[in-house]
Amino acid sequence: MSRPLFEGAITDVHGIRVGQAENRIALTGVTVVLAGRDGAVIGADVRGAAPGTREIALTWSENTVERANAVMLAGGSAFGLDAAGGVMRFLEEADVGVDTGVCKVPIVPAAVLFDLGVGDGRIRPDAAMGYEACRNASRRVQQGAYGAGTGATVGKLVPSAMPAPGGTGTASLTLGNGITVGAIACVNAVGDVYHPHTGKPLACGHLSDGTPVLCESLLYGTQPMAEPLKIRHTNTTIAVVATDAVLTKAQANRLATCAHDGYARAIRPVHTQMDGDTIFALASGRVDQDVNMVQLCAAAAEVMARAIANAAAMGGAL
Numbered sequence: 001m002s003r004p005l006f007e008g009a010i011t012d013v014h015g016i017r018v019g020q021a022e023n024r025i026a027l028t029g030v031t032v033v034l035a036g037r038d039g040a041v042i043g044a045d046v047r048g049a050a051p052g053t054r055e056i057a058l059t060w061s062e063n064t065v066e067r068a069n070a071v072m073l074a075g076g077s078a079f080g081l082d083a084a085g086g087v088m089r090f091l092e093e094a095d096v097g098v099d100t101g102v103c104k105v106p107i108v109p110a111a112v113l114f115d116l117g118v119g120d121g122r123i124r125p126d127a128a129m130g131y132e133a134c135r136n137a138s139r140r141v142q143q144g145a146y147g148a149g150t151g152a153t154v155g156k157l158v159p160s161a162m163p164a165p166g167g168t169g170t171a172s173l174t175l176g177n178g179i180t181v182g183a184i185a186c187v188n189a190v191g192d193v194y195h196p197h198t199g200k201p202l203a204c205g206h207l208s209d210g211t212p213v214l215c216e217s218l219l220y221g222t223q224p225m226a227e228p229l230k231i232r233h234t235n236t237t238i239a240v241v242a243t244d245a246v247l248t249k250a251q252a253n254r255l256a257t258c259a260h261d262g263y264a265r266a267i268r269p270v271h272t273q274m275d276g277d278t279i280f281a282l283a284s285g286r287v288d289q290d291v292n293m294v295q296l297c298a299a300a301a302e303v304m305a306r307a308i309a310n311a312a313a314m315g316g317a318l
Helices: 077-093 127-135 249-266 293-316
Strands: 017-023 028-034 040-046 070-074 110-112 167-174 180-188 192-194 201-203 236-245 278-287
Touching: 017 127, 028 077, 028 127, 028 180, 040 249, 070 077, 070 127, 070 236, 077 110, 077 127, 110 236, 167 293, 180 293, 192 249, 192 293, 201 293, 236 249, 236 293, 249 278, 249 293
Parallel strands: 070 110, 236 278
Antiparallel strands: 017 028, 028 070, 040 278, 167 180, 180 236, 192 201
């Protein structure tokens, strides 16, 4: 049985819980990161050129709402954004959200990945699946083909190769001052996945005879590449980085930006015009310690790279 390469989970961050639900026939699913009754300061950064998102403008530092109650990651391409309605219903029933004086409105930013070409593309995550994922929330995070990573694949730049399974991965680390940083990633990249420390390939496409073939053979070799538009906008790595440090909204956005360095350490190529790479950042504020943002951002990049590597190791590594 495969084991994760790195320890920890995003749920090691105080105040964070994760729930997942999936359809094993359709090979699609939902991963929800719940931020507790009081929510968490929210930030986000989109680096891919083909994103599918919800409530991204709300995460901008200059905009009014500071906290999110949950972040939803889902398969199903843009159809999968429907699942956020189920997350909102779950939170509203729990009396969680921004008090408008009329009702409480749960704040649920979301991002989706394209898995319609795997399993049954006619079945997509919906409100019922989003609600179910919330009901399943706990500190335990299943890695591999679970949640939004159920139908994820990687290694799709080589036209003649069969993609490898991607998946959902998570990791965390605790700094010397007691602040914890964790990440969860659903990896559906056009590129290959590499070990962030050794550079060893972890997941890539395979030829019909089982021979692994790396995207780098096209990027740095003489073999002609397929036109990017023929690969289509059918890839994306979506993720959440979380900390229990006390951060401002501007700092949370910086954390999301720096966490993309973890993408670059573990995925090659990354942030392409065929990917919708998106990271959300959550700061629960449960550990009131002085924050060194350089250290915190370095930790965010590291745990993100580890989470991506774990997704490959659990989803179907080389």
